[in-house]
Amino acid sequence: MTRADTPPTRDRLAPPLLLGVLIVFALLSAATLQLLKLQAAGVDFAGLWAGGKAAITDPGRIYDFRYVSQLQGWPLGPDRLRPYVYPPSALLLFTPFALAPWSVSYALWTALTGGFFWWAGVRAGAPKWFVLVPWVAFAAFCGQATFLLGGLVMSALALDEERPIVAGVLFGLAAAVKPQLLMLLPLALMAQGRWRTILATGATGLALCALSAALWGLAPWFEWLGALPRFEHLVSHARLLVANSITPYAALVYWRESGAWALLLAPAAAAWVWFTFRRSADMAERIIALFGGAFLISPYAMNYELALFAPATAIYLARTRDRAWPGYVAAAIGQAVVLHPAFLSLAMTLSPPFLRRLPGLLRRAAGHEASLIPNP
Numbered sequence: 001m002t003r004a005d006t007p008p009t010r011d012r013l014a015p016p017l018l019l020g021v022l023i024v025f026a027l028l029s030a031a032t033l034q035l036l037k038l039q040a041a042g043v044d045f046a047g048l049w050a051g052g053k054a055a056i057t058d059p060g061r062i063y064d065f066r067y068v069s070q071l072q073g074w075p076l077g078p079d080r081l082r083p084y085v086y087p088p089s090a091l092l093l094f095t096p097f098a099l100a101p102w103s104v105s106y107a108l109w110t111a112l113t114g115g116f117f118w119w120a121g122v123r124a125g126a127p128k129w130f131v132l133v134p135w136v137a138f139a140a141f142c143g144q145a146t147f148l149l150g151g152l153v154m155s156a157l158a159l160d161e162e163r164p165i166v167a168g169v170l171f172g173l174a175a176a177v178k179p180q181l182l183m184l185l186p187l188a189l190m191a192q193g194r195w196r197t198i199l200a201t202g203a204t205g206l207a208l209c210a211l212s213a214a215l216w217g218l219a220p221w222f223e224w225l226g227a228l229p230r231f232e233h234l235v236s237h238a239r240l241l242v243a244n245s246i247t248p249y250a251a252l253v254y255w256r257e258s259g260a261w262a263l264l265l266a267p268a269a270a271a272w273v274w275f276t277f278r279r280s281a282d283m284a285e286r287i288i289a290l291f292g293g294a295f296l297i298s299p300y301a302m303n304y305e306l307a308l309f310a311p312a313t314a315i316y317l318a319r320t321r322d323r324a325w326p327g328y329v330a331a332a333i334g335q336a337v338v339l340h341p342a343f344l345s346l347a348m349t350l351s352p353p354f355l356r357r358l359p360g361l362l363r364r365a366a367g368h369e370a371s372l373i374p375n376p
Helices: 009-036 043-057 065-072 086-098 102-123 126-132 134-142 146-159 162-179 185-192 195-216 220-235 237-244 248-254 260-279 283-296 303-317 325-336 343-350 352-372
Strands: none
Touching: 009 126, 009 134, 009 195, 043 065, 043 086, 043 102, 043 134, 043 343, 065 220, 065 248, 086 102, 086 162, 086 195, 086 220, 086 260, 102 126, 102 134, 102 146, 102 303, 126 134, 126 303, 134 303, 146 162, 146 283, 146 303, 162 195, 185 195, 185 260, 185 343, 195 220, 220 237, 237 248, 248 260, 248 343, 260 283, 283 303, 283 343, 303 325, 303 343, 303 352, 325 343, 325 352, 343 352
16 A cells, blocks of 8 residues: 555544444443442333323322322332323323333333334434443433433434324324423424424324323323422422533523523524524434424433433444544543533533534634735
8 A cells, every 4th residue: 555545544543442432431331330329220210100100090199299209119218209290191101111010111111212212313324333322321220211202203303304294293202201302393394394294293292182181181281280390399409400400501500590591592592403404414413403402491301311312422423534523522422421510411412513513614714814814
């Protein structure tokens, strides 16, 4: 091989460096088991399971925080509040798992939703190893609904162009579980003119709401709305929960400021989603914008939600020929480190789309500066 044919140093070093990052990620993922010293696995799933259990045993007490905590019993005991705060429509998905004992349900939930999340991430263009991103292991340990929501949204994004009705049904299912996660979805779909997807999303959401009302009545919906401020009060007075929330709102509360200032980010978040879906077909950018925009204006979202970005993080890490690749690596490592407040980890997670454009912006800026220098 001649000197001219020799690959650039960056291209030769990138593969072993990427392998090193993945090894570090694998070790950090394995270290999640150290959390067993602090709490049992599946603590968060216990709340979902108990919400479904309450829907079976006493639908009038689904949003009774103490009753739902007593139903769980394990793992924290009846004196620790572990409420159910998802909307009644989410019970359509959670209640079937409450028919089995907790341990069996947790194993099934993690295996089924985790497999779905992996499939959807690969379908969206992520390398198969994206599950090594440490927050994926943490989400599995907690037993939250993150895998289900991520799988629904990413598969919908992948199918939106060729099968808009199916995409709309998937979006509608996700919105029925956690509507705040998709608060900017209408803007994203309107930016692309996806009217059939919008109609299918709305129809699915309405159908699920109507079905939940037919099964449990309208009262749980009013009780859910009343439970939300009680839950926010519960979280805002728990310093560790605030520290582990990834939103700017929570970061301001952590720093003893008013979280309401975070609402000033709403126009920027909306514009980010609009222009991303209007101008870019890059799946990683769309995943980061859709989820990230929602988190920028949400009151609270816990750190396990960072697993939603794992496919996008891996897509950027796989782009070893990009000039901004060292920045992607730094952002991925920064994301993987447990920071307080956790908003700092979110900021790292959201940075790759901007890092990708930074070299071009710097070149244009340099060209502009050069054009201002008069010819001798």
